[in-house]
Amino acid sequence: MSAAEPGRPGPPGRPGEVLVSFREVSKVFRTGSGRAAREVRAVDDVTLDVHRGEIFGVIGYSGAGKSTLVRLINGLEPVTSGSLTVAGVEVAGRTETELAPVRRDIGMIFQQFNLFTSRTVAGNVEYPLKRAGWDKERRRERVAELLEFVGLASRAGNYPEQLSGGQKQRVGIARALATSPELLLADESTSALDPETTQEVLQLLQRVNRELGITIVIITHEMDVVRTIADRVAVMQDGRVVEHGPTVDIFARPRTETARRFVSSVMHTVPDERDLERLRRAHRGRLVIVDVGDGIDIGGPLSDGAAHGVRFTIAYGGISVLQEQSFGSLTLELTGPDPAVQDVVEQLARVTEVREVAA
Ligand SMILES: Nc1ncnc2c1ncn2[C@@H]1O[C@H](COP(=O)(O)OP(=O)(O)O)[C@@H](O)[C@H]1O
Ligand SMILES: [Mg+2]
Numbered sequence: 335m336s337a338a339e340p341g342r343p344g345p346p347g348r349p350g351e352v353l354v355s356f357r358e359v360s361k362v363f364r365t366g367s368g369r370a371a372r373e374v375r376a377v378d379d380v381t382l383d384v385h386r387g388e389i390f391g392v393i394g395y396s397g398a399g400k401s402t403l404v405r406l407i408n409g410l411e412p413v414t415s416g417s418l419t420v421a422g423v424e425v426a427g428r429t430e431t432e433l434a435p436v437r438r439d440i441g442m443i444f445q446q447f448n449l450f451t452s453r454t455v456a457g458n459v460e461y462p463l464k465r466a467g468w469d470k471e472r473r474r475e476r477v478a479e480l481l482e483f484v485g486l487a488s489r490a491g492n493y494p495e496q497l498s499g500g501q502k503q504r505v506g507i508a509r510a511l512a513t514s515p516e517l518l519l520a521d522e523s524t525s526a527l528d529p530e531t532t533q534e535v536l537q538l539l540q541r542v543n544r545e546l547g548i549t550i551v552i553i554t555h556e557m558d559v560v561r562t563i564a565d566r567v568a569v570m571q572d573g574r575v576v577e578h579g580p581t582v583d584i585f586a587r588p589r590t591e592t593a594r595r596f597v598s599s600v601m602h603t604v605p606d607e608r609d610l611e612r613l614r615r616a617h618r619g620r621l622v623i624v625d626v627g628d629g630i631d632i633g634g635p636l637s638d639g640a641a642h643g644v645r646f647t648i649a650y651g652g653i654s655v656l657q658e659q660s661f662g663s664l665t666l667e668l669t670g671p672d673p674a675v676q677d678v679v680e681q682l683a684r685v686t687e688v689r690e691v692a693a
Pocket of ligand 2: 400401402522
């Protein structure tokens with residue numbers, strides 16, 4: 335993928351231009367009636383922009399409202415309140431007929447692939463083209479081109495049951511791309527796949543984004559998916575977007591407990607409670623956790639400390655690279671004369687985030 339970096343081929347439209355805009359959007363499901371009536375606020379007051387040309391991740395635990403959020407975009411679920419626009423067109427309050435042109439510009443893929451089992455691979459990919467009224471010759475060419483793109487040219491005549499999960503999802507992607515949408519919605523599109531196949535499908539989605547300039551909204555409960563391909567990410571909890579921003583920023587500085595838990599599910603650089611207990615037992619000096627990464631120089635404070643009899647040991651930590659930026663965290667044990675150790679801690683706090691581990 336590095337060949338396409340850093341200046342990715344410009345997707346159509348200006349960079350940073352808004353493609354999908356949520357303004358105070360809520361979706362309330364009402365079920366039952368009378369005393370059994372129940373309201374579920376599946377999406378709760380969400381304000382968010384998806385930019386043209388980006389891969390936008392939405393992460394959250396089961397029931398957070400992720401699927402509902404994307405189903406609002408293509409009008410599969412009507413918005414209860416607020417404003418939602420796609421390419422400048424208001425989606426809220428539209429009838430099915432009015433939604434048709436908006437939907438033509440949006441493709442979708444699913445966790446369970448949702449292929450037609452009675453149609454061949456080519457037949458599945460051809461289906462939306464038939465519906466859009468393409469003639470036979472153009473359909474044949476387009477299907478061949480799409481199958482080539484997803485690497486399944488030799489499988490055109492197979493039926494879905496003859497394919498692996500990864501291949502099925504490639505068919506799903508080819509079908510979703512058939513009518514050249516500007517936006518692709520992917521709902522847990524790799525959740526049914528093993529880790530290796532997941533990476534293959536994510537790389538294909540990255541090509542869809544970079545080579546075809548298609549904006550992607552990808553929903554997942556796996557932080558690894560976000561880490562691998564999302565430019566920006568929104569963290570959802572109880573229908574709300576509790577945090578959103580560039581993926582790198584969320585990884586480097588998660589602000590909510592939910593985001594911290596997702597980040598620590600893939601970044602094992604910060605000790606958890608059990609690790610801390612063990613560290614406290616094994617180290618008698620002062621323990622501090624410091625953020626490290628590009629542009630953070632902890633060497634200065636540490637060598638100044640050495641001159642005043644302060645020694646340090648790295649007790650825990652790790653550094654990793656995400657989208658060309660390094661970041662991570664180190665847990666340091668500092669030993670030496672108390673005032674000198676205190677001085678080092680204060681100097682470190684001037685160059686980075688420092689958290690003290692209570693003794
Ligand atoms: N059609 C529906 N009718 C009633 N409740 C629903 C419906 N769809 C989703 N919900 C509820 O909305 C909440 C969010 O669901 P969903 O968007 O599927 O979350 P996620 O995709 O994050 O797992 C859940 O409490 C779910 O039970
Ligand atoms: Mg879901």
